[in-house]
C-alpha cells in the first residue's frame with residue numbers, strides 16, 4: 001500500500017528518545033530506554049547526523065549511522081550503519097530506502113567510500129533490505145568467544 005501522506009526526513013535528536021524507544025519495543029518486544037538514551041547521546045559525535053522519518057508529525061522510522069575518524073576532525077573512508085527501524089504498519093512503503101539514501105549521500109559528502117553493516121543471519125527483514133540496497137558479503141569475519 002502506498003503512503004498518502006508525505007514523509008519528512010529530519011535530524012534525530014535526544015527529544016526523540018520516547019518515539020525511538022517505542023518503535024524499538026514494538027519491533028523487538030523489549031523496552032530499552034536507557035540503551036537508547038546512551039545511543040542518541042552518542043549520535044552527536046558520530047560524523048553524520050542520524051535521521052528520523054516523520055508522517056503527520058509522528059516519528060515512524062529512524063536510522064543511526066557513524067563515519068569513522070570524525071571524532072578527530074578528519075573524515076575517514078569507512079562508515080557504519082548502526083541500526084534502523086520502521087514501524088510495522090509503515091513497512092514496505094519505501095521509508096527505510098528513503099532513510100538509507102539520505103544517509104548514503106551524507107556519507108559520500110564526508111568522503112566515505114565503504115559502508116559496513118552487521119546483521120544477524122537470522123534477521124531476514126534486514127538482510128533482504130540491505131541486499132536490495134546493494135550490499136554484498138564483506139571480507140571481515142565475525143569472531144566471538146562465549147565466556
Ligand SMILES: CC(C)(COP(=O)(O)OP(=O)(O)OC[C@H]1O[C@@H](n2cnc3c(N)ncnc32)[C@H](O)[C@@H]1OP(=O)(O)O)[C@@H](O)C(=O)NCCC(=O)NCCS
Pocket residue numbers: 023024027028083084085086087090091092093094095096097098124125126128129132133
Ligand atoms: C528492514 C526494515 C528497516 C525495512 O524497512 P521498510 O521501510 O519496510 O523497507 P522499504 O520499504 O524501504 O524497502 C526497500 C526495499 O527492500 C525490500 N524489503 C524490505 N524489507 C523486506 C523484507 N522483509 N523482505 C523482502 N524485501 C524487503 C523492499 O521490498 C524494497 O525493495 P523494492 O523497492 O524493490 O520493492 C524494516 O523491516 C524493519 O524495521 N525491520 C526491523 C529492523 C530491526 O529489528 N531493527 C532493530 C530494532 S529498531
